[in-house]
Amino acid sequence: MVGLGLGLGLGLTNSQRPAAARDSNEIPTSALLLQSLVTAGVNVPEGARIVTVTLPWVAIMSEIAKDPKFLFHFVQAPRKFEEFIAGAYEQAGYNVILTPQRGDFGRDVIASKEGFGSVRILDQAKAYSSGHLVGHDELRAMLGVLSADQNASKAVISTTSAFQPGVLSSAEFTKFMPYRLELKDGPALSAWLEELRNKKPAL
Numbered sequence: 001m002v003g004l005g006l007g008l009g010l011g012l013t014n015s016q017r018p019a020a021a022r023d024s025n026e027i028p029t030s031a032l033l034l035q036s037l038v039t040a041g042v043n044v045p046e047g048a049r050i051v052t053v054t055l056p057w058v059a060i061m062s063e064i065a066k067d068p069k070f071l072f073h074f075v076q077a078p079r080k081f082e083e084f085i086a087g088a089y090e091q092a093g094y095n096v097i098l099t100p101q102r103g104d105f106g107r108d109v110i111a112s113k114e115g116f117g118s119v120r121i122l123d124q125a126k127a128y129s130s131g132h133l134v135g136h137d138e139l140r141a142m143l144g145v146l147s148a149d150q151n152a153s154k155a156v157i158s159t160t161s162a163f164q165p166g167v168l169s170s171a172e173f174t175k176f177m178p179y180r181l182e183l184k185d186g187p188a189l190s191a192w193l194e195e196l197r198n199k200k201p202a203l
Helices: 004-009 019-024 029-034 055-066 068-076 078-091 136-148 186-199
Strands: 038-044 047-053 095-098 109-113 119-126 154-159 181-184
Touching: 029 055, 029 068, 038 078, 038 095, 047 078, 055 068, 055 078, 055 186, 068 078, 068 186, 078 095, 078 109, 078 119, 078 186, 119 136, 136 154, 136 181, 154 186, 181 186
Parallel strands: 119 154, 154 181
Antiparallel strands: 038 047, 047 095, 095 109, 109 119
């Protein structure tokens, strides 16, 4: 999975690395997801500003490029999925805030660009298993979050899984898509991440 270079980059000697990693020159997924995926800067009222991504974030990107189903590892670590999505926006050139786990007001990540054509995106990250689909009620709740934030340009739901049948074609939601509401299921999320990989040099 993740090569020796990552272990050294994290400041781990060979003896400090997990036994499985020493034997195979890889770090297990469980150890990878225990690492911090982003570096936070100052705290602001809405959460913590994200300064940059870490080496584990880069390693996870590589794993997803090899196998998009790697996203499902986040099901056991939903907060790490929020960190991962925050890191993706940071790499895409946004100013990013990772909201606290409690009291996030339905926003896990706030991504913005200031100046001419400024935007403010509210992203809700849902680390769901393949059988757990995002439903109509969750979209309605996200639209409520969007309407409550007068400065927000768009709401996004990013999920490792998919959306319930009928969600993407429902007139209740299509009138908001894609400019006010964007839905990223596993394949769409993987495609966006691949686009980022092609644009950003490896750390």
